[in-house]
Amino acid sequence: MAIVKANFYKHELNQFLPNRVRGEYLDWGLNAMVMEVQIDVTETGTLYAGDPVKIVSTSKGKLKVVAAGADAAFGYILFNPKHETAKAGDIVSVLCKDGVISEVTEEAISAGASVYYVAADGSVSATGTQGQEPMGIALEATSATTGGALVAVLVK
Numbered sequence: 001m002a003i004v005k006a007n008f009y010k011h012e013l014n015q016f017l018p019n020r021v022r023g024e025y026l027d028w029g030l031n032a033m034v035m036e037v038q039i040d041v042t043e044t045g046t047l048y049a050g051d052p053v054k055i056v057s058t059s060k061g062k063l064k065v066v067a068a069g070a071d072a073a074f075g076y077i078l079f080n081p082k083h084e085t086a087k088a089g090d091i092v093s094v095l096c097k098d099g100v101i102s103e104v105t106e107e108a109i110s111a112g113a114s115v116y117y118v119a120a121d122g123s124v125s126a127t128g129t130q131g132q133e134p135m136g137i138a139l140e141a142t143s144a145t146t147g148g149a150l151v152a153v154l155v156k
Contacts, residue, residue, distance in 0.1 A: 003104055003121040003148040005048045006084075020150050022122075023049025023079040024102045025095060028139075032099025032155075035075065039090045040064040047086040049079035050103055052117055052135075053094060065094065070119045072133055076101055076155060095155055100139060104148040111141045115153055124153060 008022035020026075025034070039047065040056045043066045047053070052073030053065035065074060075094035077086060078101070086092050095101050103124045109115060116128030117135045124135060139152040 003106060003123045005050070005104075005122045008050075008104055008148070008150065020102050021049070021079050022102055022104050022150065023051070023077055025078045025093075026100040026102060026152055028100045030098055030100065030154075033096040034078065034099065035063065035094050035096055036091060037063045037065045037075075037094050039086050039088050039092065040066050041088045042066060043088045047077055047092075048084075048122065049077050050101065051077050051122060052119075053077060062091075068119075070129075070132075073117065073135070076135075097155055100152050100154050102150045103135075103153045105142060105151050106145060106148050107142075108144040109138045109142050109151060111138055113138050115151075123148060124151065 052068035054068040054071050055074050056064040075096040078093040105124045109126050113126050114134040115124040115138050116132050118125050136153045136155040139154050142149050142151045
């Protein structure tokens with residue numbers, strides 16, 4: 001796949017025709033569980049909206065998280081227009097469950113299909129690795145697109 005996460009955060013200046021971005025919380029009238037967390041000081045990488053995070057086992061006080069990679073995710077970082085990326089020490093909002101988020105895929109995915117997070121490039125796929133838990137359910141159909149297209153995913 002040729003997905004570049006940074007390509008999905010460009011904004012349209014026309015306030016009457018905003019475009020969607022990766023990691024954007026889509027308000028579908030659901031009672032989503034969203035938490036404010038802090039990126040742990042042990043995190044050495046740069047995180048983007050839509051990336052999965054997991055809880056640090058030594059967390060005290062404000063909940064600390066790091067990139068989940070291929071591990072089971074606690075939640076997914078939500079887009080914040082004030083910060084394009086997140087690094088150690090930053091406070092971010094995380095969608096934990098029962099909410100809809102924009103993610104990226106190059107595959108054709110049917111509405112209602114289970115989707116899995118692909119740690120290698122930050123996309124979602126209709127096929128996961130053995131034993132991998134699904135990220136959620138695709139709420140809209142998307143066709144195969146080189147470079148990626150946004151798809152609404154209900155996080156479970």
